[in-house]
Amino acid sequence: MKNVSPVVRGWLFFAIGFIVAYSIGIGLVFVASGSLVYSHLVTWILASFAGATAYSWGASGFSQLTKGLVWLGLGALAGFALGLVVELVVQGSLNWVAPIASLFALLFGFTGFFLGVAGNNAVSKGLISQISGTLIGAIFVTVIRVLMGLEWKGPFIFTEPAWVLGAFFGVLFFLAGNGSVSDWFKWARGIDTPEHHEEHYSGWEKYLNVSLDHKVIGVQYTITALLLISIGGLFALVFRTELAASQLQFLTTDMKLFGQNGPQLYNTFMSLHGMIMIVSILLGVAGIMNYVVPLLLGAQDMAFPRLNAFSFWLAVPAAVLLLMSLILGGFDTGWTGYPPLSAKAPLGIQMFFLGVFTAGWSSILGALNIIATVIRMRSKGMIAMRMPIFVWAAVATSIISLTATQLIGLSFQLVMFQRLFGMGFFDPAKGGNPVLFQHLFWFYSHPAVYVFVLPGLGVISELLPVFARKPLFGYRWVAMSSLGIALVGFVVWAHHMFTSGMNEYLRLPFMYSTLLVAIPTGVKFFSWVATLWKGKIVFPTPMLFVLGAIVVFLLGGLTGPPNATVSVDLHLHDTYFIVGHFHDTIFGGFVFPFFAALYYWFPKATGRRMNETLGKIHFWLMTPSFFILTFGMMRIGLLGMRRRIADYDPGLGFDATHLVLTIAGYLIGLSVLIFIYNFFNSIKNGDKAEGNVWNSRSPEWQVPSPMPMHNYDQPFEVVGEPYDYGLPGSQYVEFAAPAKSKHN
């Protein structure tokens, strides 16, 4: 075995691990259900996991990753066993598919992974605290209920109120336990803490611990976003597979997992795909803004470094809560959670509400920080009209997050209270109004779309001049169009409700306001085209993604106005046309620019470049697949394919299209896998890139990569326009002596 290459040995181990675990899985299913099932989901998950662990062991020996995976497995097993015991004690019967066992397996597995990878760190401490907090809160309520003589056990061991308080405690315990609030506690007790913590951790372990450095937090946000994108994408592939042909294939009414049958599970996956992707986008946006904005401004850090860390760490328990909702009965409402359906949904909806509530909390605080940073911490000479254009986009986005996010939290909280305390906010039998919820919900959730896309459009405007080698056409207009979109975005929410039964006459003003969004958006497109005109255009991977973003966002933008005109929308609403349309806007406005930004700023963070060939394969695989996916979606939507259905009428003749869509979905998944491999492999093995790799005028590229600990050693002064490419002798920033930069 000594002279076999690690990869071959890895795959050999993979095969052995896979086969062994697969056999064990079949045996377990046989014991539990008394029949031989070869394609049980659990068997596949078990076997794939064992295979991956064995691969890691074979390829890299007993490394930290291998250790983490082994601990993950052990934790999951221990959790599962504990769950079975709890179920046996409380319910009096052994239930192999008890959700509580799956839940403990998930939580203990996660915790085990982080313990195994790096021993005691902020993530594992947080997770252990979250589990403890959840149990303490739940037991607290249970004890009170026992004392009051109320029913104390439910289908998921604890009752719903017990789970809700437990989940809320879990979030607070996570933050208290992992150390992200310890400085504030010290201040409260009169103890001073240093402005900048010395880094106790070297290398990648600092990313698993609480850091106040905006660059570390930016990377933490980004990696968490990538993780959630992978999970959300995996969910999409699960239900995309079910949709590949009409009739229910594997999510049947007979199957049962996490206390749900097939169609219920379909709805849970579909709903969680939506919300997990939204949260991952919020985190991705926060990641890019956190990393880049202070660098572009010439600041040492964000305005409130502790609040910054706190905002990030809030997102972790939020993500855990979202995953818990899958196991605790799921929910069948879609990400919109409309009552009365959400008022009747299983327990999972409460975990979902709390998860979104917590993620929203993180988003609000992050936005506050960005606005304060941009207002107070610009370097000398950086007047508003000389800020890098991405900063304008970040400000516009943050204004929305800061002021609108409360509404989604509020609307979900009201449903939560309706369920817990019988307050009939949206219950017509108690004088409530279900349509009111939709107004509150969309007041955030429409502007939220601009939270997703404005930073992406900012990335396009920021990178385009670098690769076109020309000034950004109409800088002021592009900057103002971001603000324009943000402001108009506040008064268009009811276009999601044209069929809802709200006042008929209200539909007209919302049609006008919605169509108005086209104008500032159009300004951006025309300016981008004019920026390319007579440039000297180069095409490295980030530029490909920028161009892809423009085309995809164009398709999303052009398919928008038909939904705004009321009468046409009466047909299009709640169909796959909408699904295709918004995937275009989100991919064009976030996913493509996000990838562009990662390829572009990767060398700044690591001092190495990502592999160009793999990057191009990623682009040329993802883009056509994506066009096929959304065009197919829009076409069958027009023909009568509804949204959010687990199965469709074979008489509609959509089988062939759906099969193509599923294949396209898998190809996108494959391209993202290639990206993830490229990303992590390049951190270690990428080509060195310590200088101004893109030949950019932007200040962060005038100093060596990776970025020094406290950003710029010398402060800089803004002495010119940011994008004066092609103007000889011009300069954007000038560093205080001694000039460290080599400027073109």
Place this chain on the structure above:
Amino acid sequence: MRHFIIVGILVIVMAILTYVGLDVAGIATQMHPIAASLQSVSIDWLWNREIIAISFLFALIIVPMTYSLIVFRRRKGETGDGEHFEGNTTLEITWTVLPLFAVLAFAYMGAYSLGEINRVDPDALVIKVKAQQFTWTFEYPEYEIVSKELHLPVDQQVVLKMESGDVIHSFWVPEFRVKQDVVPGRVTEYRITPTLVGDYKVRCAELCGASHYSMENLVIVNTQADYDAWIAEQRAIAAASQTPEGRGQLLTVKNGCIGCHSVDGSKLVGPSWQGIDGSTRDFADGTSAIADDAYIIESIRNPQAREVTGFSPSSMPPYTLTDEEIANIIAYIKTLK
């Protein structure tokens, strides 16, 4: 200047090609499926205008962009930057103001089209619609008919007065184009004039729970003669059904029971009723019982009391029916051997 002329020509060519392409894909001149209502005329008309605008705008951005990428690319061995120009205020004002007019034009057309489809015929036929998880029930108040198929006479405006007993649903017949949510606690109206005889389906368009996908009922547009014949037939059936079994069957339609419980043995959300009377029921907790009258009464009034293996009782709300009504339903179930 040469660049502008070439691009201008290409934009026009591309716009035409895009429109033709969408037409070949069958989605330019009308939204498919086939239009079967008067309301769809003005909707498809507006859609077609929008497709023309989309084709032109698509070409207007894509052509100069692609042209730049090819003609203004950095060639091998070239260095240096592009031409230095920072903007053009006249141009910016132009592409702000011209789209503003386009927006106003489309908003006007949209309002006009909405007015067209909302046009009220005072003689419209009124039908009551009840939506519930996971079926539709149609009541013709003039004739005291209750049906799970919606029959409509052609070329006659109908207004559906829709109510929901549980969650939000949405009434959508793709061929009619229009859709309208059905909201608990209020009556919403859906106004349509079918113009094409044929069989269609109403498909619930607002996510309403686990079996939302299966919430589809037949909608049949008849000629006036066929419609009258159907009404007469239904009235005869209703008159003949003045037995307990007959009343029971009507109750199961009216309360939507058969949306989840089949009468022919096929498996829906809940157990089928065929042969259920007197059979042995196995429960998830391992116990079992004989399905007698007391068991059926319990299953209607308190569905969550016992969980039949393979089904989730949480999908079924408790029903408050009178003793007599339940007796009728049991009489009907007993006929399903």
